[in-house]
Amino acid sequence: MSVEHGGSGYQSSNQEYEQVFEELVVIRDRLVSEGVCSQPLLAQIHAGYRDSARNLLHYLALRHRDLRPLQIRLAALGLSSLGRAESHVLATIDAVLEVLQRLTGNMTELAEPDGPTIDFSTGERLLVEHTEALLGPAAPGRGVRIMVTMPSEAADDYELVYHLLQQGMECMRINCAHDDAEAWSRMIAHLRRAELALGKKCRVVMDLGGPKLRTGPLEAVASVVKIRPRRDEYGRVIAPARIWFYPADQPVASPAPADACLPVDAGWLKRLAVGDKIRLIDARHSRRTFRVVDCVDEGCWAEADKTTYIVPGTTLRQRSETGKRKLRTTNVVYVAPRENSLLLHPGDQLIVTRDQLPGRPEVRDSGGQVLTPARIGCSIPTVFDDVQSGESIWFDDGKIGGVVEKVESTQVQVRITQTRLQGAKLRADKGINLPESKLSLPALTEQDLEDLSFVAAHADVVELSFANRASDVEQLQAELQRLDGRQPAIVLKIETRQGFENLPDMLLTAMRSPCCGVMIARGDLAVECGFERMAEVQEEILWICEAAHVPVIWATQVLETLAKEGMPSRAEITDAAMGHRAECVMLNKGPHVLHAVKTLDNILRRMQAHQAKKRSMLRELRLSTHSAAMKAGNGHQADNGS
Structure with a gap:
């Protein structure tokens, strides 16, 4: 670039460089001062996180003001606009200041940093190291881990656990709000067996239930079952309703889907035969007839062509196909009460x-x-x-x-x-x-304290549900110390507005432990912060945690429809792709969870070539090879010997 030193354009540019330089020096001084004042706090941080905690404090000081006007000026001057400073705050500012010093000749001596300055590569390395310590090694070709919540059947289904591990699960999550220690032990045993068979490793993550604020019971409504055949749009029966009768003293689940399952006297049931009719007067005083279509040792199947309402005590009368056998009666023993609302x-x-x-x-x-x-x-x-x-x-x-x-x-x-x-x-x-209420609920319930002894003995990671304040984290740390055994890593589940607002303080407390992480529990968090603000909240959590070099787990309703119904929505696929910004993505249980793991693995591998945190990766863009203009340009170059 050629400029005339005496020209007004040069003077205005140089003046702009000077103003930006002075503004950045003020910001840098504030960051260094914040670090110096925080030395007592940093002294409590685990040695492996101390430099990361200092970087987090620098980031919080940096974001204490609106930087957008400065960013626009920096970008206009062709300089870094500080938009990727999270993992190396002071190094980013120093790099810009060094360029400005060369441009302006202003060699103002900068304040000495309050500790080691984390450079660009060190910031990324620390996050990688902390992620591996928490979640285990990454799969080849996929840096983001996959966590899967275990369904209850995983306690008795080794094949399910085996195939989940085979498809790419790196973290098994057990929710302590469900099942019990015996079932959890069997799940973990299945995992260890699958690890040996596949030559893979998988972390065990156990989620403490926490205080569950829920609605109470409702009065039961009338015990009645509605038995209804399928009809076409004209009301004509196209498939009869199917009723499964079973002995009341030996309940047997229906061997196939049934419209109703009714317990009756075992002796009466044994006398039923295919072709018999069962006559009754239902709860609406309508005469109805069922046809017996199959009898097995466990029970009998009957069919109905008319809608019927059955209540406990409904009298059933058996009539043989020939009408020669003696008429026998019984009563429906039990009908489950309907759920009220x-x-x-x-x-x-x-x-x-x-x-x-x-x-x-x-x-x-x-x-x-x-x-x-x-x-x-x-x-x-x-x-x-x-x-x-x-x-x-x-x-x-x-x-x-x-x-x-x-x-x-x-x-x-x-x-x-x-x-x-x-x-x-x-x-x-x-x-x-209650998002606007300052609740004083303890993070650990009596049940959590009881479960914690099992968790500390068997889990690699313990998740603290409804973490709201630094004292909640301190309580968990104290309980783990009291148990005096294995010390699992700590993950803070951010699922309330209070937890989100107190995240920096909770992170600095969690970083007193040798290993920690954060889960964005997006279900409750969306309700607490407002659905329209959820995207913004996710971003802020990701930024704060990257500044602390703390791994993030992207959780709740990822590929939910796919896992439950076998077919994802378009919005779910986009959401799963956004999960690549975190270090781990969690899938919930569902009948099609294996398919969901395979799909998520595919999405994350593809996204890795395009995105790293907030930074776009400029891989070869396939659309450029299809452009007619590009093809014409390449042909022109070839003609000129290029």
């Missing part, structure tokens, strides 16, 4: 009680006016000591939203504000979120 619409009032008495739907008078609002209990009633009027409340993974109108000694009044247009049903044992 509360149908809620915007504007409805819901009473959330502090007891575990069964809730019930609202009651209206003959004119449609509400006499008694719907009510339901709460699994942890003490949370309402921390709730205030005007705060939001969500139910069932954000399907139903409301506002707390009044907090009383025995109940909380909620006004429903958001549901689907047709309303939404709230059932028992559904999640409750």
Whole structure:
């Protein structure tokens, strides 16, 4: 570049370089000062994380102001805009300052850094080392690990565990909220056996259940089963309903799908024969007839061509095909109560009680006016000591939203504000979120403390559910120390707004341990922070953790439809590809989880050639080889001997 030293263009450019230089020096001084002031905190950090913790503090100081105007000026000058500074903050600023010093001749002495400066390659190396320590070695050709949540059947199905490991699972996740220590032991035994057979290694990750804030029970509704044949659009029967009769004293599951399974007297059942008719009067006082179509040792199959409602005690009368045998009767012994629910619409009032008495739907008078609002209990009633009027409340993974109108000694009044247009049903044992309330729930429940002895003895990694504050992490660390055995790595599950806001402090506390990580538990987190903000929250967590060189697990509903139904949505594929920004992606259980693992492995391998964290990788772009203009240009070069 040729410039005239006396020209106004040179002077204005040089002035711009000087201004940017001075602004960056101020920022750098603040970063160094932050590190010096934090020396007592850094002294508590594990030696393997101390430089990473210092880099995290530098990053937090850097992001304490809006850098966008400075970034625009840096980019206009052809300099780094600091957009990839996460893993090496001070080195990035120093590199820009060095260029500016050469351009301006300003050799202002910079403040001495407060410790070792992590350069570009060291930042990436530390993240790789910490990831391998937490999650094990990466698969060839795929840097992002795959974690799979074990279904209950994994305790008794060695082949499932074997094939998951074969397809590419590097981390087996066991959710302590389900099954028990005996089942967990069998799952781990299957994994160790599969490791030997395949010559592979896999980490065992155990997730503590944590405090589960859920809706209480509901009153049972009438025990009735509706038996309905399949009909075409004209109402004509195209397939009869299938009923499985089994002895009440020896329950036997139906050997094939059934529309109803009914327990009856064993002696009566033994006398049934193919071709017999079973006559009855159903709960609507309608006469109905079933035809017996098959009898085996375990029970009998019958078919029905008309819709029938059966309740406990319904009388069944056997009539032989010839009508010559004596008529025998019995009664249906048991019909399971139907699950109750509360149908809620915007504007409805819901009473959330502090007891575990069964809730019930609202009651209206003959004119449609509400006499008694719907009510339901709460699994942890003490949370309402921390709730205030005007705060939001969500139910069932954000399907139903409301506002707390009044907090009383025995109940909380909620006004429903958001549901689907047709309303939404709230059932028992559904999640409750209070994103605006400062809840004082302990992260470790009594059940967690009981499970922790097994976890510490068998797991490589322990996940702390609903981690909300630094003291939660300290409590887990103290409990692991008290057990005085193996010390599994710690993963913080970020699934509340409070946990997200306190992530830096929790990370610096977790980094006192020799190995740690973070899971973005996107289900509850989306409800807590707002679905529209979820993408932004994910990014911030990824940035913070990269600055700390701490691996991230991308979790919840990844390829969910594929795992459960066998066919993914387009949005799921895109979401799974975005998971490549993390160090591990977690799949949940489902009938098609093997297919989901194979698909995820394929996606992650493809994305590795295109993306590394936020940085695009400029692999050969295939579209460029199909461009007519490029082909013409290449041909022109060939003609000129190029």
